[in-house]
Amino acid sequence: MKKLLLTLAMGTSLLASPVMAQEKLKIGATVYGLNAEFMQIWTSALQQHPAVKAGEVEVTIFDGRYDALVQQEQFNTMITQKYDAILIVPMDVEAAAAPVQAAVDAGIPVVGSNARVNSEVLTAYVGSNDVEAGELEAKAVLDKMGCKGNVVILEGPIGQSGQIQRLEGNQKALAACPDVKVLEQQTGNWSRAEAQTLMENWLTSHPGQINGVIGQNDEMALGAIEAIKAANLKVEDFAIAGVDGVTDAINAVKEGQMASILQDANAQAQGALDIAIKAVKKDYEPQSEIWKQYPQMEWKDGTGKDYLVPWTPVTTENADKLLEARSKL
Structure with missing residues (x-):
């Protein structure tokens, strides 16, 4: 995972080509922390999303440093800078509710992923049970x-x-x-x-x-x-x-x-980004392949509230296949 360690840091902008920069959506993602591999995979998946690679979306990753107060300040920054949408992987189920409410009050849709927020105003949640x-x-x-x-x-x-x-x-x-x-x-x-x-x-x-x-x-x-x-x-x-x-x-x-x-970090992250883009662009159709990968997780025209990515037990039989897929991230 050395590639991820080099490319992901607090506030790192995941930029695609400058084509149509004036129309590029600005989406922020605050995650509870980037020290361990799972969230590095999650954030890398955003970088690999087709809309980001095509230059349609600019995603900025904020490292919450395992601190709910840090995430709250990052929300304040994104609200002040008028981001189009926000993704959150919260450190605390309760503490994250206030900044989410502040963003929604400012007209910014918020999509939760991987970990839940006790909030009724989230656009949607994309994670697992x-x-x-x-x-x-x-x-x-x-x-x-x-x-x-x-x-x-x-x-x-x-x-x-x-x-x-x-x-x-x-x-x-x-x-x-x-x-x-x-x-x-x-x-x-x-x-x-x-x-x-x-x-x-x-x-x-x-x-x-x-x-x-x-x-x-x-x-x-x-x-x-x-x-x-x-x-x-x-x-x-x-x-x-x-x-x-x-x-x-x-x-x-x-x-x-x-x-x-x-726990499929790639599906959670890319699914959340598709939902966030849809919340801003009403005519948007999902670009990630994860909706085909998990047909039981229906797109519902991007208007669903809960999108649950299935778990996959790791076995001696599928381990090598999973490692091969991991090497491509």
Whole structure:
């Protein structure tokens, strides 16, 4: 992913050719943070959108730096500079509501993607069902454990919709396994490093007692794997799962170290941009191929409220194909 690291930074403009510059739409995208691979893939997908490559749209990426207040200031900037539309991947489900309202009050449509905002004024939301993801990943862990033993849960940032909804799914799966005990449950803030530190502490506090690790994203699951290796324990002795299908997780699935579910960042980002353009240009027809890729996610003339991209379980059978598709981003 070195290419992404070089091309994506706070405020980076994703510019196409200057053809018809006077008619080019100006769309901003504020994302909760760009440190990890998933959001780098999401932002790269905007750069690859046909409307951006054709010079019809100029997209500016704002790095929210994992801070809801930073995202609020970025909204203020986009409102002041009269952007045509705004995309948001929010850090906090509640805190993002006020800046979204301010943009809509200023006549700027806002489309949510990947993480939800508690707001009724969003033009639409393009993401995936996080409750379903939480249940699927927890079930993968519990099935390997035979519905017996002890687990730990690595949560996302408290207050982000992914953390809230995936935990709901985790708990739904756990309710079906009453003999499983949750020994620890704490936020790792989507961070591999933070999760590694937590897991190291838990392995010390509960020696020989942890059987499963539910990581609400792949980065944290991978951090737990690093902690297990550092403790000279066998990764295969643990049931571990994450969510997102980042590159390292796909490789870890190939090696039998964990389970993962692919969250299609490309479809979420390009779908959100198509919706945003439609909100500004009423005669616009979607240009991204993702609508053909996921026919069950109907376009609805761009007027729908919820567009849910399906999850794809990562398996040893499809891992190489997924990695090949990733290499083209």
